Amino acid sequence: MNAPSAVRILRASDYRRMPWKNGGGETVEIAVFPANAGLDDFAWRISMATVASDGPFSSFPGIDRTLSILHGAGMTLVIGDKVPVTLTRDTEPYPFAADVATSALLVDGPITDLNVMTRRGHNTHRVTRHVVNGTQTLTTSEKAVTVILVQDAVEIVEDSGESHELQPLDAMMCDPSVANLTLKTGKPATVYEIVLTS
Incomplete structure (x- = not known):
């Protein structure tokens, strides 16, 4: 017999919805490891979020993250003292440290982003x-x-x-x-x- 679950299909209708860590919006969780891990103890996490207004990102100590724009005109990230970077649907996924002060400025209206996070030193x-x-x-x-x-x-x-x-x-x-x-x-x-x- 084949080994079970080498491939698993994740349907958008089954994703888990959760409040942002800073309470400012909602995240749609696609997958997390370990299963059912929370925001403070995941090894890796894949999610989507709609950003409807300018403002700060939640801080995740010890976490590296990559953002991609799925829908909308894009947003400009201000990360620590780095030169601001503008992400759109056509730019490459952008990696950065999730524990550095970061804020977002929307280019033209709300966006939906793809967010991948891993715990530094482990994954x-x-x-x-x-x-x-x-x-x-x-x-x-x-x-x-x-x-x-x-x-x-x-x-x-x-x-x-x-x-x-x-x-x-x-x-x-x-x-x-x-x-x-x-x-x-x-x-x-x-x-x-x-x-x-x-």
């Missing part, structure tokens, strides 16, 4: 944005958990030939035994590849 992560038009194969790491979040409808085929239809904002979580994933689309689709190592 690391990498987020890559792909625009798939037709067929593209992703080779996953034998030492990492890989999560694929789709912004548009995408068919994902495993090496075994098993096919999964993902709708916008669904995700697929793969353990290290999964070697290759083939992504198929009928029109250009944005896909985020999240690699989580420990």
Whole structure:
């Protein structure tokens, strides 16, 4: 028999909604490890949030994070004493330390972002944005958990030939035994590849 749950499909309708750490909004939690971990004891966490106004980000001591813009015109991040950086739907995912004072200025109205966080010294992560038009194969790491979040409808085929239809904002979580994933689309689709190592 096949080993159970090498691949798990995460449906957007099942994601958990939680208040922001600073109480200023709501986060949609896509996946967290360990399962059911809270904001103070997760090893890694993947979530989405809608930012509707300018203001400070919550501080997460000992956490590294990467932000990507899913919807909206974008926002400018002011991180510590760094030069401000503007993120849009077309910019690459942006990594930074979640325990450095950070504030956001919206470019033109609310945005929805993708947020990946890992606990420094225990886990690391990498987020890559792909625009798939037709067929593209992703080779996953034998030492990492890989999560694929789709912004548009995408068919994902495993090496075994098993096919999964993902709708916008669904995700697929793969353990290290999964070697290759083939992504198929009928029109250009944005896909985020999240690699989580420990």
